Every structure is written in C-alpha cells, then in structure tokens.
Amino acid sequence: MALPVIPRGEMPPDETLAFHKHVCPPDFGGPNPDPLNPDLILSRNLLISIDLLLPENARVPMWIIEDPDDPVNGRVFPSKTIRIPRGALVNALVGCEGGTHTIHWHGIEPTPMNDGVGKHSFEVDGNFVYQFQPREAGTYFYHCHKNTVLHFEMGLYGLLIIDPDVPGAPFTDGGPGFCAAFSPATNHVIPYDVEAFWVADEIDSRWHTLGHDDFMQECDPENPVDPANFTQDGFLNDFRPDIFVVTGIPRRVNNPSPFSAADDPLFGPLVAPALQAGQTLLARILNAGYTIQQFTLGIDAEVIAMDGHALGVPPFQQYSSPFRLPAGTPFRLTTAMRHDLIITPASPGIFPVTIEYFHSVSGRRLFTARTAITVI
Amino acid sequence: MKEIKRRDFLKLAGATLVLAACSRGGGGSTEDQSGDQSPTGQPGAVSFNFRITEALVEMIDGTLVYSWVFEDTASGQPVLPGPVIQAEEGELISLTIENGLRENHSFLVPSAPGSPDVVDFGMIAPGEKVTKSFTAPSAGTYLYFDPLNAPVNRVLGLHGAMVVLPKTGNTPYSVPTPAVQQLFNDLGTTDHFPKHALSPAGWQRDRFRIWLMSQVDPAFNALAQSGVIINPADMRDNFLPRYFTINGKSGAFSSHDHSVVLSGRIGQPMLVRILNAGLFTHSNHLHANHFYVTSVNNVVRENVFNIDSFTISPLDRVDWLVPYIRPPDIAGDPDTPLRELIPNELALVIGGDIGVPQSPLVFPMHCHVEQSQTAAGGNYPQGTVTHFEFLGDIDGVDFPNAGG
Numbered sequence A: 001m002a003l004p005v006i007p008r009g010e011m012p013p014d015e016t017l018a019f020h021k022h023v024c025p026p027d028f029g030g031p032n033p034d035p036l037n038p039d040l041i042l043s044r045n046l047l048i049s050i051d052l053l054l055p056e057n058a059r060v061p062m063w064i065i066e067d068p069d070d071p072v073n074g075r076v077f078p079s080k081t082i083r084i085p086r087g088a089l090v091n092a093l094v095g096c097e098g099g100t101h102t103i104h105w106h107g108i109e110p111t112p113m114n115d116g117v118g119k120h121s122f123e124v125d126g127n128f129v130y131q132f133q134p135r136e137a138g139t140y141f142y143h144c145h146k147n148t149v150l151h152f153e154m155g156l157y158g159l160l161i162i163d164p165d166v167p168g169a170p171f172t173d174g175g176p177g178f179c180a181a182f183s184p185a186t187n188h189v190i191p192y193d194v195e196a197f198w199v200a201d202e203i204d205s206r207w208h209t210l211g212h213d214d215f216m217q218e219c220d221p222e223n224p225v226d227p228a229n230f231t232q233d234g235f236l237n238d239f240r241p242d243i244f245v246v247t248g249i250p251r252r253v254n255n256p257s258p259f260s261a262a263d264d265p266l267f268g269p270l271v272a273p274a275l276q277a278g279q280t281l282l283a284r285i286l287n288a289g290y291t292i293q294q295f296t297l298g299i300d301a302e303v304i305a306m307d308g309h310a311l312g313v314p315p316f317q318q319y320s321s322p323f324r325l326p327a328g329t330p331f332r333l334t335t336a337m338r339h340d341l342i343i344t345p346a347s348p349g350i351f352p353v354t355i356e357y358f359h360s361v362s363g364r365r366l367f368t369a370r371t372a373i374t375v376i
Numbered sequence B: 001m002k003e004i005k006r007r008d009f010l011k012l013a014g015a016t017l018v019l020a021a022c023s024r025g026g027g028g029s030t031e032d033q034s035g036d037q038s039p040t041g042q043p044g045a046v047s048f049n050f051r052i053t054e055a056l057v058e059m060i061d062g063t064l065v066y067s068w069v070f071e072d073t074a075s076g077q078p079v080l081p082g083p084v085i086q087a088e089e090g091e092l093i094s095l096t097i098e099n100g101l102r103e104n105h106s107f108l109v110p111s112a113p114g115s116p117d118v119v120d121f122g123m124i125a126p127g128e129k130v131t132k133s134f135t136a137p138s139a140g141t142y143l144y145f146d147p148l149n150a151p152v153n154r155v156l157g158l159h160g161a162m163v164v165l166p167k168t169g170n171t172p173y174s175v176p177t178p179a180v181q182q183l184f185n186d187l188g189t190t191d192h193f194p195k196h197a198l199s200p201a202g203w204q205r206d207r208f209r210i211w212l213m214s215q216v217d218p219a220f221n222a223l224a225q226s227g228v229i230i231n232p233a234d235m236r237d238n239f240l241p242r243y244f245t246i247n248g249k250s251g252a253f254s255s256h257d258h259s260v261v262l263s264g265r266i267g268q269p270m271l272v273r274i275l276n277a278g279l280f281t282h283s284n285h286l287h288a289n290h291f292y293v294t295s296v297n298n299v300v301r302e303n304v305f306n307i308d309s310f311t312i313s314p315l316d317r318v319d320w321l322v323p324y325i326r327p328p329d330i331a332g333d334p335d336t337p338l339r340e341l342i343p344n345e346l347a348l349v350i351g352g353d354i355g356v357p358q359s360p361l362v363f364p365m366h367c368h369v370e371q372s373q374t375a376a377g378g379n380y381p382q383g384t385v386t387h388f389e390f391l392g393d394i395d396g397v398d399f400p401n402a403g404g
C-alpha cells in the first residue's frame, strides 16, 4: 500500500520571487540609501586570503576581513577588532572583491539594509556604506553572512566592541579601559586594567580547500525550489574539526601544548593575560566556532554581561543580575554567544583556564585548550 | 446530545503545525458551548486521539524520507511534527494513543527536571490502543515524544509540542517569578517597552509561535523502512543530519510559513516556544531584537537574560519573549518615525524585475551552528531559519506593502 506523503510546504505564486531571493540575493552597492552625518567612519575589505601558520610549520588557508587603514595589523585572523564608543553614528565602508559578500554586525540591530543579510537585502557588489548607531556598550562581533556556513568558518569574522562613551574611548585591545556593568554609583560603567579575548573556534581542513560558492543552489526565479536546482554532493553538514583555535592561535588536535603569551605577539597576551594582584581583568568570551565550548576558570569570576548587554543594567537588563562563577565552575557557550567576565585576583598565582570543545551532534569531547591567567 | 466541538485546524498541505482536534467538555469558557457534554462526562475535560503510523515526508530538496509520525484520528492525516496539544492549566486531558506500527511504542511528556512526568504511557504494543487521563500541568511549553529505544523513535518522527496556557494573569505561566512578572507588567506600560498605538498594552496570549526543531539523517530512516531495529548507540554515534527543520519545514518554506514566522508591529510583543526533538545542539540567533529567556525546561527563570543567541540542546523546551521593540541601533533619532528616517530604504526594490520590496522590514532568525543552515550538505540557507517581520511602526502607521 502506498504511504501518504507529507509535503515540504507550499510556495504561493505571489511569493515565488521571495523564495528566489532566499537563496539568490540580489547584488547592490554604493552609498547608504538614507545617509546621516557620521560620528565615526571605518573601512573593511573582503575577502583577503591569508595562511594561518601552525606550530608544525604547516599552513591553513584562511579568508579574513581587512582593515585597509592599518598597514601593520590590518590583515590578521581573527579579523581586526573594531572598537566604537557607544552612541556613535557609524558609517562602515565595506569593499568586496572577487565575489560578493556582506558584513553582519552581530548583536547590533539596525535596519535590514544595514544588517548585512543577503536574503533580507542584498550582497555587496563593489562597495557599500553600512550605517548604524550602537546604543549598548558590550561585546559583539562582525562576520560575513553570505554562504555563512562556509564563509564564517573560513575566518571572515572579528570582534566588535562597543566601549562606553567615556573619555579615552575607544580603548586599546588588552586594556586598560572601561566597560558597562551593573554599578549604579558609577552610572553603570566600571574600569578594568587588563583585557583578555577568548574567541574560540575550530577548523575543518577539508572545508578550507573550497571556493566561495561551493555547494550553493542554482538560481531560477521562475521555480526557485525546483529539486533539480539543489546540489546533492556537499559536506557542509559534516563538521569534523582537526585544528582548534583560541583568538587566532591554532593547535592541531594532537597537540596538547598550552596556549601562551609567546604564541603570538598580537594575540598571545590576550589569550594568556598577566596582571598584578589587586588589578581587574575583563575577559571577553565568544564562541566563534561550530562546537559546544565549555570554559572553566581556576579562579573566581563574575559574569557581568551577555551578548553585549550588561546584566542588571536598566532598562533592558533590569530583569537580570550579574552572578558569581566560583573557581572550577564550568559554563557552556554555543555559537555566537558572548559572556563578559570580571576577575579580581587578590593574590599572585597562575590560574588555569580550559576550553573544551564538544561536537554539536555526538557531544564527544574533541579537544581541550589550556591557557592561564598569570597574577604577579 | 453529544456535540463534538472541533478547534480550527490547518489543512495538511502547506501547514506546518496542526493543532490537535479535540472534543471539549462543558467547563470551557466560550459561550457557544452551552449544552456540550464532555466525552468523558466531566466538565473541564478535553480529549485527543492520536495514531502512531508511517508516512513519506518530503524534504526541502524533494527527497522523500520514510518516517514514523502521529496522525490525528479525527482528520486521518499524518503530520510531522505531531499535532499540537493545547490545553489550559488544570484541565483534565483524556488522550488516546493507538499504535499502528509493528513494534512497541510509547508516549511521554516530561516536566521540569526532578519533577514527575506529566504523563507516561509505558509500553503500547502493536495494534493496541491506550487511553490515559491526566491534568494539564503548570502553564508552559512541553515536548511529547516516544521515549522507547531512545533516541531512535523520537528522532524518526514521533514527537510534538504541548502548550498549556495559564488560567489567569498576564504572563504565559501559572507561577511566574518576580523578574518574569515584572517583565510582562512592563510591556506596553514603560518608556523602554512602548505599546503599539492601536494595540492593548501587555502580551496577548495568542501571540505566540512554536518552533519545534528537529533533524533528519535519511540513512537511519531507510533502516527503519527496511524493518531493521536501529541500535540507539549507533544512532547517537553516527547521526549525520542532512536536513534541519522547524515545525517540519526548512529554509525558504519555514521562512514563509505563517505558523513559524514572527509577525507583528513595533510594540506588539510575541512569545516563542522553542523545542528540540532531535540530536543536534542548536544555537538560535535572532536579529533586530535581543530576546528574553523566560523559561527553560519548564522552570520559569529567576535571572532573565536579554540576549541575542541561546543554546537549544536536544529535548530542551525554551521560551523567548521577543519584545518587538524598534531595532534599537537604527541610526538617527529614536523618536523619529521610520518613514521619515529611512524613506528610501522603505521605498527600495533591489534586484530589478525580479526584486522584492525592502518594506515591510524583515530580518532572520537562524541557528548559528551553521551546518544547520544547509540541506543535502549545502544549499545555504535551506535549514533552520525563519523570518522576523515588522509590519508597522509604533504610532499605528504600517510600513508600505504590509497589508500583503
């Protein structure tokens, strides 16, 4: 007896073009359609191909987003951090070469054309001026949102930090600076001395030989969901990382050596921070990979913010409060989640920090990254 | 005499979530029920009848995948996920499950961790029909599934959502925490949550969506079709999802299905009830608004985070309150109507003849573990994704084309 068929859904005739746009966004470029006078102008280009150097002297091809105004550190992985004072009206000049891309300012919430998602606006052909005005200080990130499964994994992302609008902002990576946190007496802005970035990611080497549009669907505006348009040979559902990364510093799966400040002149001190007893460390943590990441600190910490919003701070975070994370208490982040932690060590010591990576389907532990907070 | 009052339910084709047909006793609140007799003879009772059966389920790329599914015996139509069971806290639910397949099946509704299950049918033998009565638990979002040979029977399709509404109050819960109560009190009554000019203040209890997420690895479905009893360890170790669904739909279909899409105007908050029946750990990300996590696994949250991405693990039930505020980082004066601030964007059609208007304002919700955005190993973004649309401004003036 024939089995009944449950259909995949319906495409009403008047939504055919919207279905088409879902997989085949239009190209667009030029000035912002509704331009305002900017307080701050920044530039980013994509994509740039670089090689990530492994300790074994092997190389992995990466794609990054370039800061064309920084000839020294403009081409790094993760892509160069953007820092903006809260409230600044930003014009971001984005240039694209060798195919279309977008930039999504993750956690920043502007209009669709400034949100950088192709299927809700366009993919940038040539250049475009994104415009937004961040209203909450905290930890965000930016990334390409085209064929995101591949482009994000290839390295097209960087941290985006909104600093409080206090004198000295934007601050320098590594500290000192000020951040938003629950503190009614100081207008919810507190100082920190040293800043750590734990941006955890993984690399599946097989994916890093692919081209921009690999395994994408054929475009047919008349019948965008024709089964014949779908590719059937992709493996972007099958993530098998063999290299594990903390803020750009890589380790092969079989290399257990700790991540140290000496690993990289730029990112090493952000991964393995050092401070004096009595000073304040702000750790910005982002899951920029595709695994479940579990963080465990060997020192007490306080979780002060999530996803760019400081816990307890009115009006929007008044329903939450910061909370203490006793030493040894693990917490898990999945992709795109950010936690900001404040650590105030009272006495010297070397306090371990581990990041365990678990597969998103099997739950198996794939790797353990070890670094440390050094208190002198 | 007995009159079966059937709730509206959606037709099979094109519908994502089907509300279970139910016969309701005399304790209900609607006026046209006078004279109704509950089938169980009790006021305030509601009954549902499901059959466990098999069907071919069409994936987004046209592939047909054999699945185990529920069918509402009132409609005779198999659906995936199973029909939504909706009830009010304290109602007596009479549920009949018939096993139309060749192996044992079951039906379980877990509650909060450490609390007794809402209902557990034990073993239902092939051909057997079992009826159980239970009281609708505390208001919230529940997952039902077949727990036998876990996770196999559930992942092959035997899962669905149960929604329990509270008797009273302005929140989705029977006993909200102080933080959740304050959040719902503030909707439409405070400067940071202004209400839409033509809408009442507060969350309206019919403004919710269910996002029941699951995944399909057709290799295991093929084994089931051939009659093999799948080893659960084999599934846990080797499950490689090839299709990722919300309410059984993927990609462009889940993005245009009106039972999935978040739709509203600025100042019309909406609740999302998210469940994960599969084996993939999702990380759902909403653009344009940070949401509030109000309940996790039937525990109403004490500490209510306002965030943009959140973990949805296998078997999780997570509620988000989407405040539907104006996207806060739009450049320019927050008090200027958007039709004055972004007139050109609202008027634009990008893409020439085959373009789609930029108005109304539409954003995505997608899982950020981006493998879930694929179908058949590529074809981005044809997986776990849907729309979050803003039809009109706070002052009651809709954006162009919002009428549809």
Ligand SMILES: [Cu+2]
Residues within 6 Å of the ligand: A104, A106, A143, A336, B285, B368
């Ligand atoms: Cu993102």
Ligand SMILES: [Cu+2]
Residues within 6 Å of the ligand: A104, A145, B285, B287, B366
């Ligand atoms: Cu996104």
